[in-house]
Amino acid sequence: MEHSLRTKLSLTIALIMLLTVASISFLSNILIEKEFTNYLIIQQEKRTQEITDSLSQQYDMDTKTWNADFVHTIGMYALYDGYIVKVYDLQNQTIWDAETCDMSLCTAVMDDISHRMNTKYPQMNGEFMSKTISITKNGKVIGTADVSYFGPYFLSADDFQFLNALNTVLIGIGLFSLVFSVIVGSILAKRLSRPILHTVTVTKQISEGDYDVRITEVSKTRELNDLIVAVNHLADSLGKQESLRKQLTADVAHELRTPLTSIGTHIEAMIEGVWEPTNERLKSCHDEILRIGKIIQDLENLAKVESDNLKLDKTQINLYALSEKAVANFAAEIDKKKLNVSIEGESSDTYADQNRVSQVIINLVSNAVKYTPEHGIIKIFISEDKQFVRLCVSDNGIGIPEDELPYVFERFYRADKSRNRMTGGSGIGLAIVKSIVTAHGGMVEAESHLNEGSSFVIKLPKNKME
Template identity: 35%
Template sequence: MLLIVGSISLMTVSLVSDHFDKYVQQKHDTTLTAYKNELMVSYLTSNGTWKQSKVKKIGARALQDGLILVLKDADNKIVWEPSQTLLHKATNAKNIDSMNKTTEAIKINSKQIAQAQFSHNDALGYTRHDVAFINDLRISLAGISAFVFLVAIIIAVWIARDLSKPLRQIVSFTQAVASGDYRNQLPQQTQIVEINALINVTNELSRQLSKNQALRERLSSDIAHELRTPLTTIQGSLEAMIDGIWPISEARLVSLNDEVIRLTHLINNIENIASIEHSEDKLIKVDTDLSKLIQQVLSNFQSNLEEKKITLDYHTEKVIAVIDPDKINQVITNLLSNAIKFTQTRGKIIIKLKRISDNIVLTVEDNGSGIAEKDVPHIFDHFYMADPARNRQQGGQGIGLAIVKTIVVAHGGSVSVDSKLGIGTIFTVKLPLNN
């Protein structure tokens, strides 16, 4: 910044000097042209002759302007030149030959009748007033430049201080985050919009990393717990049978087999989530009639609905969407399975499918047990169960809704839940029509 200010100041002084030089040169040229024209008029008004009195007046005036006029005729003979007395009276010149000279030809009808030689003290013919003016101007510009340069230094120091302090804080903060410390947040205290935006983004990054870290820790704990329970059951039963405490019976073997199946199902679900989360580009999307797909899923649950005497209201439009039918089948299956599981006998489930603008909206509503308000924000988290004891009794693992969200997000959509404890739950899936 300081370099720019300095360069601009130097350029300003240079440009002013250059323009003033051009002005003086133009003024000089105009003055010479005026004297030449005046000599020409004098010649014409004197019937084609040179009158010493007229030329002398012109020459004397030229001396006052700092010019020494020497007039020569067509034969290069001197018509008039100032006397030494007049010369030294009007100027300080001691040697005319050492002065700069400009020769102007005087022509009438393209015929040269004389030539006027003007001598002056410098190339541009600066007068005393010209020199004083340009010197004053340069001093003023130099003073202004120095002042601007000083102000620029103050501003640069202030900006550097305001920039460096939050940047140092951000660097220190990101180093702490990189080491796994997510406890603190950066304060937003600058007047610079861009720095504040960087602080906000950095804070949000820290929050997301903290959330992901907590999720990983809870996920690891939940997976360990979910795996430990069936393994402990299997190990205890096997040890009891090996030690002869329990006789080996078909019922116990079937129970052990059920635990193995549950364990295998859990592992498959974990693999399924990981596969969907990291393989969005592997979704096999085709044009699919969603209303027919829903009907296929409903037919698979017909016996479950009849067993609990649940009333099903089904309102759909014919909607063709670009989706992976197998994955969306799993979404509908999980949502309907949840609705049936938590709806009491003789309850009611309502399924709606409609197109809104460029989106498809699917809702699955039940009048079942509902979800507590504190549990709603976590209902799509891996292994989260609002009522763990009841869920495990019903074969739940807290992973079905996590799979639903993963699949829907992989399709570029969203899923939300609206629930009230003891009243019922509504799951809403929104998918883009053309994905």
């Protein structure tokens, strides 16, 4: 059974508050009861001492006699407090005995205290016990007092009333806290869930293909703001990918339609006898077929590189040597355009897939050769630090517009369609470069200025990465 986020947050906050208050109440009860018990035991000892001190005041040292009336009064007050007192002189003669004075009252007091304590604290197993205390005056023993009380401690009716009131207050606080936590939890849950629910609505719209929708709400919660930024970025990225997909469809259709139309026209003319099937015309058809094959090969290469199960055959390779081989592959084009190509820097070794890295360098050099005018300059510079080896391919060619530079590594992105068609490019070389470098755990960057030239930098980790 599913519940809304707001309901779950409200219930969670309420449960946490309830458990917190219940724990505090439980621990408070234990602590208060323990301290109160110690307090009662101390007070009980003080009360017995007070009784004996009061009794000592009723002895006349000169006449060596007791004031029986006051002894009776003290004994009766003690009885009402739950203490049964017996007073003896030095000859162990009874001065006053609570049980002899009023046995029925003593029995009633003992039964009342026993019933109350055994009902409220049955685990204590308390009982009445006696304690004999010497009665002294001016430092001399004048008699003894036998004080009986319910031990190890007992609570009066007022004490129980206090504890009941305390428990009532704690229960009231718990109920108030529960209601308060539900209200506060509901408010907090509403504030937290509102932007999340809005985000869910927007993500549903994005999943349905509406990539122009954005979340404009700003939250004071950092994590929610991060979520909003991420969703907006996702919508933006998907929108760009959708545009690239449409552009890809149009580009591929155009690239395939042009040679196929040319081949179809030529063959149709030769079939109908309009053209003679000369070697030159057949060669033209063959060139167009090769062009289609090149486009398909580029598509296959990109699919292979971007495959999730791409396996890299890593060995120790030298970037300087690979750069020399890449430049040698374009010797004819370089001579034809009279380009000045140089390789500088350190002869750096790294642990990588030689064929893949060669493909990266070839793609970068190929672009530099294509888009650099006659008598232009191409520089390849190799360097390294503690973590990376760095290869930079720069030229003084036609460059890339600044607003299009962030997209040059996107699949099938073409900054200038006519320029790519003229040079024969399929527009996916840099996408392959980025995929291969990323698979190695490296980075690729581009810097360019229109009509001034471009620089492409790849960084590959020096350490072995499995």
